Amino acid sequence: xxxxxxxxxxxxxxxxxxxxxxxxxxxxxxxxxxxxxxxxxxxxxxxxxxxxxxxxxxxxxxxxxxxxxxxxxxxxxxxxxxxxxxxxxxxxxxxxxxxxxxxxxxxxxxxxxxxxxxxxxxxxxxxxxxxxxxxxxxxxxxxxxxxxxxxxxxxxxxxxxxxxxxxxxxxxxxxxxxxxxxxxxxxxxxxxxxxxxxxxxxxxxxxxxxxxxxxxxxxxxxxxxxxxxxxxxxxxxxxxxxxxxxxxxxxxxxxxxxxxxxxxxxxxxxxxxxxxxxxxxxxxxxxxxxxxxxxxxxxxxxxxxxxxxxxxxxxxxxxxxxxxxxxxxxxxxxxxxxxxxxxxxxxxxxxxxxxxxxxxxxxxxxxxxxxxxxxxxxxxxxxxxxxxxxxxxxxxxxxxxxxxxxxxxxxxxxxxxxxxxxxxxxxxxxxxxxxxxxxxxxxxxxxxxxxxxxxxxxxxxxxxxxxxxxxxxxxxx
Amino acid sequence: xxxxxxxxxxxxxxxxxxxxxxxxxxxxxxxxxxxxxxxxxxxxxxxxxxxxxxxxxxxxxxxxxxxxxxxxxxxxxxxxxxxxxxxxxxxxxxxxxxxxxxxxxxxxxxxxxxxxxxxxxxxxxxxxxxxxxxxxxxxxxxxxxxxxxxxxxxxxxxxxxxxxxxxxxxxxxxxxxxxxxxxxxxxxxxxxxxxxxxxxxxxxxxxxxxxxxxxxxxxxxxxxxxxxxxxxxxxxxxxxxxxxxxxxxxxxxxxxxxxxxxxxxxxxxxxxxxxxxxxxxxxxxxxxxxxxxxxxxxxxxxxxxxxxxxxxxxxxxxxxxxxxxxxxxxxxxxxxxxxxxxxxxxxxxxxxxxxxxxxxxxxxxxxxxxxxxxxxxxxxxxxxxxxxxxxxxxxxxxxxxxxxxxxxxxxxxxxxxxxxxxxxxxxxxxxxxxxxxxxxxxxxxxxxxxxxxxxxxxxxxxxxxxxxxxxxxxxxx
Numbered sequence: 001x002x003x004x005x006x007x008x009x010x011x012x013x014x015x016x017x018x019x020x021x022x023x024x025x026x027x028x029x030x031x032x033x034x035x036x037x038x039x040x041x042x043x044x045x046x047x048x049x050x051x052x053x054x055x056x057x058x059x060x061x062x063x064x065x066x067x068x069x070x071x072x073x074x075x076x077x078x079x080x081x082x083x084x085x086x087x088x089x090x091x092x093x094x095x096x097x098x099x100x101x102x103x104x105x106x107x108x109x110x111x112x113x114x115x116x117x118x119x120x121x122x123x124x125x126x127x128x129x130x131x132x133x134x135x136x137x138x139x140x141x142x143x144x145x146x147x148x149x150x151x152x153x154x155x156x157x158x159x160x161x162x163x164x165x166x167x168x169x170x171x172x173x174x175x176x177x178x179x180x181x182x183x184x185x186x187x188x189x190x191x192x193x194x195x196x197x198x199x200x201x202x203x204x205x206x207x208x209x210x211x212x213x214x215x216x217x218x219x220x221x222x223x224x225x226x227x228x229x230x231x232x233x234x235x236x237x238x239x240x241x242x243x244x245x246x247x248x249x250x251x252x253x254x255x256x257x258x259x260x261x262x263x264x265x266x267x268x269x270x271x272x273x274x275x276x277x278x279x280x281x282x283x284x285x286x287x288x289x290x291x292x293x294x295x296x297x298x299x300x301x302x303x304x305x306x307x308x309x310x311x312x313x314x315x316x317x318x319x320x321x322x323x324x325x326x327x328x329x330x331x332x333x334x335x336x337x338x339x340x341x342x343x344x345x346x347x348x349x350x351x352x353x354x355x356x357x358x359x360x361x362x363x364x365x366x367x368x369x370x371x372x373x374x375x376x377x378x379x380x381x382x383x384x385x386x387x388x389x390x391x392x393x394x395x396x397x398x399x400x401x402x403x404x405x406x407x408x409x410x411x412x413x414x415x416x417x418x419x420x421x422x423x424x425x426x427x428x429x430x431x432x433x434x435x436x437x438x439x440x441x442x443x444x445x446x447x448x449x450x451x452x453x454x455x456x457x458x459x460x461x462x463x464x465x466x467x468x469x470x471x472x473x474x475x476x477x
Numbered sequence: 478x479x480x481x482x483x484x485x486x487x488x489x490x491x492x493x494x495x496x497x498x499x500x501x502x503x504x505x506x507x508x509x510x511x512x513x514x515x516x517x518x519x520x521x522x523x524x525x526x527x528x529x530x531x532x533x534x535x536x537x538x539x540x541x542x543x544x545x546x547x548x549x550x551x552x553x554x555x556x557x558x559x560x561x562x563x564x565x566x567x568x569x570x571x572x573x574x575x576x577x578x579x580x581x582x583x584x585x586x587x588x589x590x591x592x593x594x595x596x597x598x599x600x601x602x603x604x605x606x607x608x609x610x611x612x613x614x615x616x617x618x619x620x621x622x623x624x625x626x627x628x629x630x631x632x633x634x635x636x637x638x639x640x641x642x643x644x645x646x647x648x649x650x651x652x653x654x655x656x657x658x659x660x661x662x663x664x665x666x667x668x669x670x671x672x673x674x675x676x677x678x679x680x681x682x683x684x685x686x687x688x689x690x691x692x693x694x695x696x697x698x699x700x701x702x703x704x705x706x707x708x709x710x711x712x713x714x715x716x717x718x719x720x721x722x723x724x725x726x727x728x729x730x731x732x733x734x735x736x737x738x739x740x741x742x743x744x745x746x747x748x749x750x751x752x753x754x755x756x757x758x759x760x761x762x763x764x765x766x767x768x769x770x771x772x773x774x775x776x777x778x779x780x781x782x783x784x785x786x787x788x789x790x791x792x793x794x795x796x797x798x799x800x801x802x803x804x805x806x807x808x809x810x811x812x813x814x815x816x817x818x819x820x821x822x823x824x825x826x827x828x829x830x831x832x833x834x835x836x837x838x839x840x841x842x843x844x845x846x847x848x849x850x851x852x853x854x855x856x857x858x859x860x861x862x863x864x865x866x867x868x869x870x871x872x873x874x875x876x877x878x879x880x881x882x883x884x885x886x887x888x889x890x891x892x893x894x895x896x897x898x899x900x901x902x903x904x905x906x907x908x909x910x911x912x913x914x915x916x917x918x919x920x921x922x923x924x925x926x927x928x929x930x931x932x933x934x935x936x937x938x939x940x941x942x943x944x945x946x947x948x949x950x951x952x953x954x
Binding site for chain 1: 583584585586587588608629630632636640641643644657659660661663664665666667668669670671672673674676677679680681682685697716719720723724835836837838839866869870871906907908909910911912913914915919923926927928930931932934935937938941942953954
């Protein structure tokens with residue numbers, strides 16, 4: 001089916017009859033703005049943008065679209081990096097932005113029900129007043145929306161402590177392409193009554209239904225945080241350090257790693273001071289929750305004493321070569337920006353080809369060795385910037401276009417290298433998309449991580465919920 | 478389709494050809510033992526028991542069964558309470574008991590891959606040597622198997638700390654009724670590559686496929702535990718206490734509640750000493766992890782000082798009326814047995830009708846009031862024993878058959894009361910099965926917790942994976 005569609009009567013006149021005057025926009029600004037996400041690869045081409053205010057409007061609209069075989073792309077904060085919310089085939093974009101109701105926080109149950117169009121950071125502010133947080137946290141939280149986070153099972157820098165978004169969703173309200181409204185699991189912590197359909201919608205990138213509301217599970221806002229930045233002698237030591245830190249029974253909030261060239265790039269591009277007087281081959285940022293770090297063998301020792309002896313051990317075992325602890329919130333922000341500034345600094349410096357892969361944690365060491373060999377063997381002069389949430393097995397592999405190389409040649413080479421890289425990922429039973437999703441961008445490499453039977457099952461399930469294939473067509477599979 | 482089947486040639490001769498001599502048993506002892514689970518309601522009637530040793534055998538066998546339209550019931554430790562593993566229609570029971578391989582524990586990744594027939598406690602022992610545990614823990618852990626735990630998304634007494642089984646499963650190997658072997662997610666923490674099919678099998682009670690292996694996610698074995706037993710003035714205060722305890726930023730391992738008659742019954746049936754010199758209307762058992770309980774406002778206070786001031790607050794606010802702290806592991810076991818001995822004591826005392834329901838935590842107070850009214854309004858002389866994992870919204874509602882009442886009358890009354898009870902549960906958007914599952918036992922009341930559209934979707938998904946309806950037929954839907 002081809003969805004290059006021109007909206008016509010009677011569809012348009014029925015929209016005008018059934019919905020408020022400002023429900024559908026075909027203004028060129030809206031088409032441009034809402035037709036795309038942060039993936040700067042596709043040319044947006046939506047035929048209209050719908051702005052529902054209620055679940056009932058979503059339901060009625062999808063039913064109408066089904067009746068008229070009009071394709072729909074759901075759209076949240078448009079911060080996706082895999083083209084999951086881009087309308088390239090003349091689809092109508094259904095934006096959730098007007099659906100931003102936040103219900104009262106339930107302090108006893110530690111839950112809050114919100115509409116899908118709520119901005120992530122608005123949820124944090126709303127729940128923060130009660131000492132609670134929805135621990136889904138990443139750089140784009142000021143724009144990303146709850147529905148998008150859930151549809152992509154968003155990750156971020158705190159996954160090692162809190163897990164993925166999936167873990168923080170109690171209930172979902174979903175509208176199918178037929179206009180059916182599903183209430184999945186409500187506010188129940190425990191509910192073993194057959195298949196947990198909610199789980200199927202989490203991470204399905206808007207291909208099975210449109211999430212309109214969600215009951216979010218909250219947790220206590222963490223206390224004061226300590227941010228350490230360590231110099232480490234190479235990736236094997238990074239992994240040894242990870243194991244040691246895990247053992248310490250500290251409440252680790254983040255364990256992030258970056259290579260030498262990442263640090264040098266960020267300090268250069270942002271004009272930041274390097275944390276150490278000399279270069280090291282790798283760096284690790286560790287964030288822990290202050291005063292929640294006592295282990296059971298510590299006897300009466302207080303937090304500071306324990307911390308000191310723990311740090312001494314890391315140096316004695318030569319797991320770290322140098323280190324610094326943030327002495328103020330400003331210090332902490334500066335250390336974090338050494339890690340969080342990498343992506344932006346790369347984009348500022350030049351053209352970058354990005355990959356977001358994941359490996360079983362136990363395979364990381366050998367994988368990275370083989371990957372480095374792969375890049376060096378090809379002798380292409382490509383510089384690889386490696387960083388990521390290594391505690392979750394997640395690596396961001398970024399390749400910088402060398403000076404003097406044309407863009408077309410760079411893309412051709414990257415595509416070729418990708419095939420080798422993903423074959424390697426496959427041989428380690430890894431993932432070609434750890435947290436960004438598949439969308440349009442990774443569709444052609446899905447088979448490196450999912451078997452033909454799995455892909456066939458996904459399509460079968462899709463067909464049940466959207467037999468005409470009108471919802472987010474062409475995404476994932 | 479009716480599965481009352483008599484196994485015949487050529488099926489039997491093909492089994493003899495393809496599998497080891499001891500693969501299939503039709504001995505009367507095996508038929509009796511493996512035909513049922515702990516649900517003592519159904520008459521087991523299997524036609525044979527299969528004992529595969531490998532995934533390949535499972536695959537080959539299910540393919541053969543599909544070809545001959547032979548129905549199969551997967552069976553683990555047979556500790557289920559909803560008849561999910563009972564063979565009542567002449568099915569072949571496929572027992573996983575020979576598939577009990579435990580791979581080496583991966584300390585860096587904190588994972589272990591095991592076959593589905595491993596006993597839960599054997600996993601604990603295996604991982605415990607590395608200071609790690611699979612935190613799926615309940616009374617039947619000495620018999621229950623990993624595959625069964627996952628198929629029923631098992632709960633237990635530590636859910637408030639660790640969540641349900643779902644949270645501790647990284648990867649699944651599943652064999653479908655067509656004999657296809659699926660490897661779902663392997664050992665990946667992060668893998669956003671389309672629909673997470675693994676989630677659909679977790680909690681599906683063996684209706685979609687047979688789990689043959691799993692990669693389990695482990696966590697540090699908790700340190701020393703403190704067990705408190707508190708006397709509380711009624712259920713509203715239990716819920717207030719729950720909220721206060723949550724705020725304290727302690728690492729709560731368990732928050733269990735029981736009513737006066739439960740405590741009196743257990744002390745009487747087990748000959749245990751009552752913890753307090755007088756009766757109270759409700760009791761709460763709280764377990765916390767020692768030395769992981771400092772909150773951020775505590776300054777330099779050590780664990781004991783903080784604990785003391787926390788306890789003082791509970792008494793000052795009249796959230797608790799009396800309390801005791803276990804002074805030894807033996808003490809702790811005794812306090813725990815006041816809660817864990819309830820089920821057994823009820824069975825010893827007489828005939829009991831059991832329900833395992835869940836409510837949104839915020840609805841518990843009003844629900845319990847309405848439920849008590851419901852029982853008293855009917856003036857049936859039924860005594861209700863109420864206990865459970867109240868922090869998860871989970872209530873075990875047990876009704877004791879009064880002296881002098883016939884069993885048939887008791888069952889008739891219970892069935893009638895159940896309909897009222899489940900209507901009430903439905904009006905609170907609760908669950909008719911919090912952790913036991915649906916199986917055969919709760920099939921007729923599934924509609925109180927799941928909508929017709931949801932049930933239709935479950936059947937559609939089932940049809941895709943098992944078009945002939947041969948796998949665990951008649952269970953759930």
